[in-house]
Amino acid sequence: MFAHWKDLLRTSYQRGAALNRASPKLVAGFQALSAGQNGHGALDAKSKELIALAVAVTTRCDSCIAVHAQAARRAGVTEPELADALGTAIALKAGAAYGYALRTLEAYEQFAEPA
Template sequence: MLNDWKAQLSNTRKAAATLANANPKFIQAFQALNAAQGANGHLDAKTRELIALAVAVTTRCDGCIASHASAARQAGATEGELSEALGTAIALNAGAAYVYSVRAMEAHQQFGE
């Protein structure tokens, strides 16, 4: 096992209390942002959570992975659906590395001029 994701989620939520106590208005705004997610009803909860998990992978956020894996499971996401969403994240992240490699090559060339 790489991580204990249930403990990760619990520990993240407990640790977040320090930030919430220090900056309650910010946390209220953050919670309102999360509550507004999906308010228009165009995507169902499962789809939103699969997207969130894919984004969490590309941003390398363990707390996000724990939170959205739990929510995706509760929303009924299957292992097959999750693997396709994660495949998209892997492909995109590799694509982003490709594009930024092109940028790095261009920067290197410009510094040679």
């Protein structure tokens, strides 16, 4: 087992409460950002949670995974739907590495040129 996700989620909420006590303006700003992303209703809850989980994978955010895995279950996301979203995240992350490899080759080549 990688982590006990229910404990991780509980701990994230507890630490979030501590951060809120220490820096309420910061937390209020984060909460406003989160509330503001709810869009105009063009995407259903399942789609939003699938996107959130794919992004959480590419950004390696364990607390995001815990929050959105729970929300995905509640939204009715199926395992095949989740697998498709995770496959997209995996492909995209590999694609990002490929894209940055091309940029690195270009940078390397440019440094061979006189300044």
